[in-house]
Amino acid sequence: MALVELRGVTKIYDLGGEKIHALAGVDLDIESGEFTSIVGPSGSGKSTLMHILGCLDTPTGGAMSIDGIRVEKARPKELARIRNRKIGFVFQFFNLLPRLTVQQNVELPLIYMGYSAARRRERAMEVLGLVEMDNRSRHRPSQLSGGQQQRVAIARALVNEPRIIFADEPTGNLDSNTGEKILQLFHELHAGGRTLVLVTHDPDIAGLTPRRIEIRDGRIADEVDTRLVRGTEQSRFALTRDDRDAVGDSPREA
Amino acid sequence: MDFGAVIANSIREIKGHPVRSFLTMFGIILGISSLVAMNAVVKGMENGLKEALIEMGGMDKFEIGEEDELPDYQAHLGDQIPGLTMADVYALQASAPLLSQITPAVEMSRWNSRLSVRHEGRFARPYRLYGTWPSYMELEDHHVQHGRMFNDIDEEMANSVCVISTGIRDDLFGSPESTGEEVIPVGRTIFINDMPFEIIGMFQHYETETERKERLERMRLIREGKIKAPSNGSISRQGSFIYRLKNNSIFIPLRTMLIKFMSSKSEEPEPVQRIDTINVRVPDLESLDASIQQARNVLMITHRGIEDFSFRTEEDMAEEVQLTIRNYRVSGAVIAGIALVVGGVGIMNIMLASISERIREIGICKAVGATDAAVFNQILIESIFLSIIGGIIGLAASQAVIALISSLTPTDNTPEVTGASLIFALCSSVMVGILSGIYPGLKASRFSPMEALKYE
Ligand SMILES: Nc1ncnc2c1ncn2[C@@H]1O[C@H](COP(=O)(O)OP(=O)(O)OP(=O)(O)O)[C@@H](O)[C@H]1O
Ligand SMILES: [Mg+2]
Numbered sequence: 027m028a029l030v031e032l033r034g035v036t037k038i039y040d041l042g043g044e045k046i047h048a049l050a051g052v053d054l055d056i057e058s059g060e061f062t063s064i065v066g067p068s069g070s071g072k073s074t075l076m077h078i079l080g081c082l083d084t085p086t087g088g089a090m091s092i093d094g095i096r097v098e099k100a101r102p103k104e105l106a107r108i109r110n111r112k113i114g115f116v117f118q119f120f121n122l123l124p125r126l127t128v129q130q131n132v133e134l135p136l137i138y139m140g141y142s143a144a145r146r147r148e149r150a151m152e153v154l155g156l157v158e159m160d161n162r163s164r165h166r167p168s169q170l171s172g173g174q175q176q177r178v179a180i181a182r183a184l185v186n187e188p189r190i191i192f193a194d195e196p197t198g199n200l201d202s203n204t205g206e207k208i209l210q211l212f213h214e215l216h217a218g219g220r221t222l223v224l225v226t227h228d229p230d231i232a233g234l235t236p237r238r239i240e241i242r243d244g245r246i247a248d249e250v251d252t253r254l255v256r257g258t259e260q261s262r263f264a265l266t267r268d269d270r271d272a273v274g275d276s277p278r279e280a
Numbered sequence: 281m282d283f284g285a286v287i288a289n290s291i292r293e294i295k296g297h298p299v300r301s302f303l304t305m306f307g308i309i310l311g312i313s314s315l316v317a318m319n320a321v322v323k324g325m326e327n328g329l330k331e332a333l334i335e336m337g338g339m340d341k342f343e344i345g346e347e348d349e350l351p352d353y354q355a356h357l358g359d360q361i362p363g364l365t366m367a368d369v370y371a372l373q374a375s376a377p378l379l380s381q382i383t384p385a386v387e388m389s390r391w392n393s394r395l396s397v398r399h400e401g402r403f404a405r406p407y408r409l410y411g412t413w414p415s416y417m418e419l420e421d422h423h424v425q426h427g428r429m430f431n432d433i434d435e436e437m438a439n440s441v442c443v444i445s446t447g448i449r450d451d452l453f454g455s456p457e458s459t460g461e462e463v464i465p466v467g468r469t470i471f472i473n474d475m476p477f478e479i480i481g482m483f484q485h486y487e488t489e490t491e492r493k494e495r496l497e498r499m500r501l502i503r504e505g506k507i508k509a510p511s512n513g514s515i516s517r518q519g520s521f522i523y524r525l526k527n528n529s530i531f532i533p534l535r536t537m538l539i540k541f542m543s544s545k546s547e548e549p550e551p552v553q554r555i556d557t558i559n560v561r562v563p564d565l566e567s568l569d570a571s572i573q574q575a576r577n578v579l580m581i582t583h584r585g586i587e588d589f590s591f592r593t594e595e596d597m598a599e600e601v602q603l604t605i606r607n608y609r610v611s612g613a614v615i616a617g618i619a620l621v622v623g624g625v626g627i628m629n630i631m632l633a634s635i636s637e638r639i640r641e642i643g644i645c646k647a648v649g650a651t652d653a654a655v656f657n658q659i660l661i662e663s664i665f666l667s668i669i670g671g672i673i674g675l676a677a678s679q680a681v682i683a684l685i686s687s688l689t690p691t692d693n694t695p696e697v698t699g700a701s702l703i704f705a706l707c708s709s710v711m712v713g714i715l716s717g718i719y720p721g722l723k724a725s726r727f728s729p730m731e732a733l734k735y736e
Contacts, residue, residue, distance in 0.1 A: 082647055083730040103651050109729075110649020121644050121733070125292055137285045138649040182648065
């Protein structure tokens with residue numbers, strides 16, 4: 027069983043009569059240790075999918091499980107627990123609490139895990155070290171640059187040792203230089219064995235992740251998995267999802 | 281979840297908006313301080329009542345006074361009212377065996393007649409001058425500390441003697457605090473309405489235990505020169521009303537009073553001589569009602585059926601005071617209740633404003649794992665925290681309120697803040713915090729993380 031499994035997941039927004047099919051049936055498996063990027067035009071449903079993956083939102087239809095736990099029928103309390111223990115989420119706009127210090131922001135998930143103040147501090151400083159922000163632990167978000175804020179947000183997403191990290195356009199608000207550093211951090215995390223899912227507009231960024239998913243009109247339109255074309259450096263030689271379906275060797279059809 | 285973190289967060293919220301938080305707490309501060317202050321005032325009054333009942337020498341007695349207003353069916357007899365006379369006293373003595381002691385009294389006070397008391401250019405301000413029989417001392421539980429009480433011979437001879445209380449001494453001869461020693465003016469002559477009277481006795485100084493301690497301490501400090509002696513301070517005009525009354529009285533024999541001040545010419549008090557009150561002691565509290573009935577029967581005959589007299593028991597007095605106390609308590613509770621409700625609404629309002637301001641933050645907390653319950657608790661505890669702080673400030677402010685009340689209406693009784701009222705006040709503020717935090721807490725906790733994060 028894959029770490030994350032989606033079967034026929036839909037999300038329909040009902041705007042007073044007019045129904046918007048933000049997700050129109052998504053099947054997706056994410057294995058532990060994968061680094062996946064999601065691309066697609068604006069409004070295609072990338073964020074909607076990420077929010078459902080991150081258990082911040084619930085699907086309208088379909089089935090979904092994370093780490094073996096069924097999510098679509100879970101009660102709010104269970105979802106909170108999954109978000110707390112299994113998931114790290116990195117937002118485009120950082121979403122740090124402005125009145126808390128860097129360290130307190132990173133400690134936040136641990137508070138809800140019931141860590142003692144001393145252990146929270148220790149663990150927070152540990153991950154802040156990982157993102158090279160431990161020297162700014164007493165600063166407030168407003169005293170940091172965008173890239174630094176995003177590092178802190180990544181530290182917060184790492185602090186609970188999540189099974190999977192979701193990042194919705196983490197570099198969208200950063201200049202390309204800073205964004206690159208953040209991406210480098212993601213690649214290091216991947217190299218360290220972590221599972222990551224990344225939404226991006228930038229084909230160059232997507233080109234560097236081992237697995238790429240393209241979303242169009244709320245559906246997975248295309249998928250590239252470089253691991254299936256080992257030895258090939260250029261993605262245009264890679265097998266598409268349709269190709270795999272044709273040869274019938276997709277691991278996800280098992 | 282970690283309680284310390286929640287509290288830290290609450291403190292941060294309050295610090296983030298100090299003015300707003302204070303305004304929010306204002307209602308609570310007002311409510312709690314008036315609650316405590318009212319409680320203290322009421323407690324003081326109750327203390328005063330208890331003191332008074334003891335100082336007035338028990339409940340097993342009643343007072344017969346004149347009643348100007350006749351019952352409706354006798355209104356036309358208004359010009360024939362006999363009034364209380366010595367004849368009534370004699371009749372009661374003869375025909376009301378239940379009454380164990382009957383004491384007539386005539387009262388002159390600063391308020392209803394000209395009353396000047398002087399000694400060598402100094403004037404006293406007695407609350408009352410009483411002409412009565414020696415037995416009156418028992419009724420009011422007086423104790424002569426220096427000299428003696430006038431006796432039946434003084435009464436018989438209508439001697440110009442008086443027994444004074446310490447307040448009169450303070451006025452005429454100086455208080456122990458101003459003179460540095462206790463003056464005992466027994467044997468001196470003073471002038472009451474320009475007529476000479478010999479002081480034959482002085483009562484003890486009436487005061488509570490705490491007043492006594494404070495007075496002795498003050499005396500010690502004066503003697504050691506630590507504080508300055510007051511030039512003419514009379515300590516006898518402090519304390520609750522009953523003490524002030526007892527400490528500012530002059531007693532003379534009834535006949536002396538009648539002859540010297542009521543222009544009675546005869547040697548023997550005539551039966552027609554008007555008096556103010558007849559004070560009756562009964563054997564015990566159980567026979568009080570029967571005794572009153574007996575006295576009424578006798579007086580109905582001597583007054584030819586005209587009911588121009590009334591009976592006043594200590595119970596009546598206690599009831600009056602208790603009614604006043606109850607009124608105070610009810611109005612205090614209403615004021616405090618309204619203030620607390622207003623305070624609670626204020627807190628709820630602020631909490632609602634604060635959560636719509638913080639919806640994004642709430643969304644972030646939920647995104648990293650805060651459960652609905654954790655969010656609810658956070659809001660609830662913040663609200664309780666606000667109202668407890670308000671409550672504590674209110675407790676401090678209550679001192680000011682008590683001082684204000686005491687200065688506006690100088691009651692006879694020092695307000696007393698009890699521990700129970702403090703605890704009750706704190707519990708009330710916690711209750712207000714809980715009640716006003718529930719709705720905002722529920723509202724905040726119900727947002728889904730996505731709704732909250734997208735909220736603008
Ligand atoms: N809360 C909402 N209510 C109604 N419609 C919504 C809501 N959220 C998203 N949508 C709609 O769902 C569709 C998918 O939106 P989504 O935000 O997932 O797109 P996206 O791929 O992330 O786009 P972008 O690249 O611009 O971020 C859009 O048509 C959007 O208008
Ligand atoms: Mg998006």
